[in-house]
Amino acid sequence: xxxxxxxxxxxxxxGDVEAVRxxxxxxxxxxxxxxxxxxxxxxxTTLEILEGLTxxxxxxxxxxxxxxxxxxxxxxxxxxxxxxxQDFLTVRENLKLFSAFYEQTLPIDxxxxxxxxxxxxxRDARKLSGGQRQRLLLAMALVNDPELLFLDExxxxxxxxxxxxxxxxxxxxxxRGKTVILTTHYxxxxxxxxxxxxVMDHGRIIAQDAPHKLLAEHFDGVLVRLPANGQAPxxxxxxxxxxxxxxxxxxxxxxxxxxxxxxxxxLTGMQIxxxxxxxxxxxxxxxxxxx
Amino acid sequence: MRRFLAVLHTRSLEFIRDRAALGxxxxxxxxxxxxxxxAFSGEGKPLYKIGLxxxxxxxxxxxxxxxxxHIEFVAYEQEAQAVERVRTHRIQLLLDLKQNRYxxxxxxxxxxxxxxLLLGSEPGVFQKAAVTGKALRYVDWVLPGxxxxxxMFSCLFGVGYVLVRYRKNGMLKRFKATPLTALExxxxxxxxxxxxxxxxxxxxxxxxxxxxxxxxKGSYLALLVLAALGALAxxxxxxxxxxxxxxxxxxxxxxxVLSWPMMFLSGVWFSLEGTPPLLQQAxxxxxxxxxxxxxxxxxxxxxxxxEIAPHLAVLAGMTAVLMAIxxxxxxxxAS
Numbered sequence: 001x002x003x004x005x006x007x008x009x010x011x012x013x014x015g016d017v018e019a020v021r022x023x024x025x026x027x028x029x030x031x032x033x034x035x036x037x038x039x040x041x042x043x044x045t046t047l048e049i050l051e052g053l054t055x056x057x058x059x060x061x062x063x064x065x066x067x068x069x070x071x072x073x074x075x076x077x078x079x080x081x082x083x084x085x086q087d088f089l090t091v092r093e094n095l096k097l098f099s100a101f102y103e104q105t106l107p108i109d110x111x112x113x114x115x116x117x118x119x120x121x122x123r124d125a126r127k128l129s130g131g132q133r134q135r136l137l138l139a140m141a142l143v144n145d146p147e148l149l150f151l152d153e154x155x156x157x158x159x160x161x162x163x164x165x166x167x168x169x170x171x172x173x174x175x176r177g178k179t180v181i182l183t184t185h186y187x188x189x190x191x192x193x194x195x196x197x198x199v200m201d202h203g204r205i206i207a208q209d210a211p212h213k214l215l216a217e218h219f220d221g222v223l224v225r226l227p228a229n230g231q232a233p234x235x236x237x238x239x240x241x242x243x244x245x246x247x248x249x250x251x252x253x254x255x256x257x258x259x260x261x262x263x264x265x266x267l268t269g270m271q272i273x274x275x276x277x278x279x280x281x282x283x284x285x286x287x288x289x290x291x
Numbered sequence: 292m293r294r295f296l297a298v299l300h301t302r303s304l305e306f307i308r309d310r311a312a313l314g315x316x317x318x319x320x321x322x323x324x325x326x327x328x329x330a331f332s333g334e335g336k337p338l339y340k341i342g343l344x345x346x347x348x349x350x351x352x353x354x355x356x357x358x359x360x361h362i363e364f365v366a367y368e369q370e371a372q373a374v375e376r377v378r379t380h381r382i383q384l385l386l387d388l389k390q391n392r393y394x395x396x397x398x399x400x401x402x403x404x405x406x407x408l409l410l411g412s413e414p415g416v417f418q419k420a421a422v423t424g425k426a427l428r429y430v431d432w433v434l435p436g437x438x439x440x441x442x443m444f445s446c447l448f449g450v451g452y453v454l455v456r457y458r459k460n461g462m463l464k465r466f467k468a469t470p471l472t473a474l475e476x477x478x479x480x481x482x483x484x485x486x487x488x489x490x491x492x493x494x495x496x497x498x499x500x501x502x503x504x505x506x507x508k509g510s511y512l513a514l515l516v517l518a519a520l521g522a523l524a525x526x527x528x529x530x531x532x533x534x535x536x537x538x539x540x541x542x543x544x545x546x547x548v549l550s551w552p553m554m555f556l557s558g559v560w561f562s563l564e565g566t567p568p569l570l571q572q573a574x575x576x577x578x579x580x581x582x583x584x585x586x587x588x589x590x591x592x593x594x595x596x597x598e599i600a601p602h603l604a605v606l607a608g609m610t611a612v613l614m615a616i617x618x619x620x621x622x623x624x625a626s
Contacts (some may be wrong), residue, residue: 016622078468084460088308093301100297101469140465261331277403 002178003065004029004148005050010059012045019045021203021220022059027196032150032164032170032180034194036187036277042203043183045080047152050181051078061147076101077146083155085125089134092121095143102144115139138169139176149173151182157191167192188279195199197277201285211277218283219275221251226260249275272291294471298479306449306487309500316488320441320495327437328430328503335460340365340376340565341405342373342382345389354388356412365547365565375592377402380426381432382408385416393417396424427591428556431505435560435586438492441519443553443579445488446464446525447532447546450480454533455542460622467623481526489515508593517589517599520606521582528578530545553579581605 005027012020020042027033034043035043050061052072059120063072085094086140099105112118115135118119128136134154141149151170156164157204163186170193174180191211198208207214225245232246233239239248245269250256253272260267308312343350343357346366351357357364365382367547376382377394384405385394393409397401409417457463466476501503507514513539532545554562556570557579562570574580588594596603 051468054462073468073470078465080461080465080468082461083465084457084462086305088305089301093304097297097301098469099469101294101466109530 002029004063005181006060006062006065007050008044008062010049010061011057012042012049012054013057014045018203020049020056023198023200023203023205024059025198025205025208027179027181029179030174030177031195032174032182032193034190034197035183035200036185036190036197036281037180037183037200040183041200043185043200044141046150046200047150047181047183048110051076051150073102074144075147077093077141077149079134079141079149079151079154081156083137085136087126089125090122091117091125091128094136095139098140098143104145105143106145111139114142114172116165129162130158131165134158134162134166138166142173146181149178149180151180153183153185155184162188189280191277199281199284200222209279214280215275215277218280219249223251223252223255223268223271223273223275223279224248224250224256224269225273226265226267229232233260233265234264235259235260254264295475295479297469298476299614302480302483303383306483312449316441316445316491317495319444320437321498323437324430324434324495324499327512340382342367343384344370344373344385344387344600347388350388351409354413354416356386356409359408363565372592378422379427379591381427382426389460391417392420394420394422396422398423399426411420426503432505432507432587432591434499435590436557436583438496438560438583439557439582439586440554440584441495442488442492442518442522442561443525443550445491446484446522447529447550449488450526450529451533451542451546452539453532454480455536455539458533458537459539463569463623473618473621474550477530477618481523481530484526485519485522489518492518505590507590510595513594513596513599514586514589516596517582517585517606519602520603520610521585523576523610524578524606524613526580527617528611530617531613531620533539534620535622535626542552542578553577556580557583559583567587575605577607578609 003026007022007026010023011018011021012187022049023042023046025033030283035046037043043053049056049059063075068257088098089097095108095111099108103216107143112121115133115138116222117132120132125133138151138154141151155166158166170182175192180193182189182193192210192225196208196210197214198205198207199214207218209217225247228241228244228246237248237256239246241247248256257267260284340363346364367376367385370387373385375383377385377396377399380396380399380402383399383402386409387393393406397403406419409553453492454463475594477613495616500507511596528549532549533542536542554560556574557577558574559579563574581602584622585599585606588599
């Protein structure tokens, strides 16, 4: 697939804070690319530089192999993290307003279908629920039928049901051949939506690949956790203490469990799971994603 | 153009649907005007002033009358303007020191007392010239000021405050991410407010005319042009205060600092005639002064476009300068 966006040596500093420290990556056309990381990792800054809203201190961004011109704004759609909408306007009027800004637009009916806005099309935008609001913001990002869609933490603050609905919409958009770049600090969101992810921490990209490849590369086996009470158990393989748990990766679960029983450990409260991106992040950075 | 019209349309919808603000825009001036009509009904506010034509230190030394205490003497340059003041009872007597004449409105009781004082202190010096005319009620005089003031508040806060709110809550940033240009966005804000404030003012104007029947002597066209230019100058001032800040508190403070002195220094409530010259000169730098003076010239004295042309020119100049600076300083995002 053709390369849509290429980023080289991007840096941005705000006063004393180095928000982005020389990052680079490429986004192929038609994929969903995720920027992952905890709050303050530099995801939003990176996204705003890509969108053209913030100027980078150094680095280069190529769109279809060329520097971005004034027309770039017409080809992209953006959903910000926090956006207020014009007061006293209905959902339909908001869409009409934004449609008027572009020469080429999707018909409103199609937007309504794409983002499931039908039930509240004539409601005042301030009276929408969190999930409905995000759907409207997504529709506003899609009015110009963009080639490239930016979503900045699109499901933060939504309830589980609303998040699942939103993911469904994003998959639908991807199916129409659009390229999506999103930021998130939810690892499950990245696993559900992204074809490729870049994990950011302190302004740097610390890992980048398809989610399953990253997991295969960094974890060999399943993750076993035991409640940590009493002294450290004596086992024939290394274990690590993380918070209230002992943790180890097992390639041969039968052998590992036998060893635990031999050591006379209680298995009450034990968890066994396939490692996910959350575990990967902790492994890579040594700290939790949130908190 | 399409983008401009879309923003214009939505901003106007927002204004009309915001019932609280809309009500305020109407209720405030009506309240004041009706209050003043009752408070100062009848004789009107007593203004004990005597006008002078050809005032000079030499004349002051020569005439014993001018040394009387507790009388306010106000110097005028133009005879026609000063005589109009006598006609409408705004001054009790006008002394022409060059031609030794005095103008008196015989219907004015205070004018009669002033005449007796003059004849008592300097018998036989001055010739009498009688003029006639109905007293200008205080409400007739104050109404142009209240309309102008309402216009000022609506423009300054309606544009300035709203723009800062848009910037603070991220709406401007959202617009920045579209092909909408700053010029399209800002001109839509300006035109929307201009049209709406003209409509609001017209409704208040004719509503008050129906309720209390004030005088409108001059040309409606002149008043409309004046109102439009005055509103533009205020909107430009509002834009300037809101050009780059993202703090509603800061913008609110700045708008108050601008609007309150204007309200008192521009002669909305009391005439600046007879106040220190420095104050009067300072007032010339305030757009509200030109709006109020122009509106009084049209409504009270029957002026037309030509008579108020200097005010129009100053307002147009202020608008151009303020708009240019605010366009230069404008930011979509708070720094």
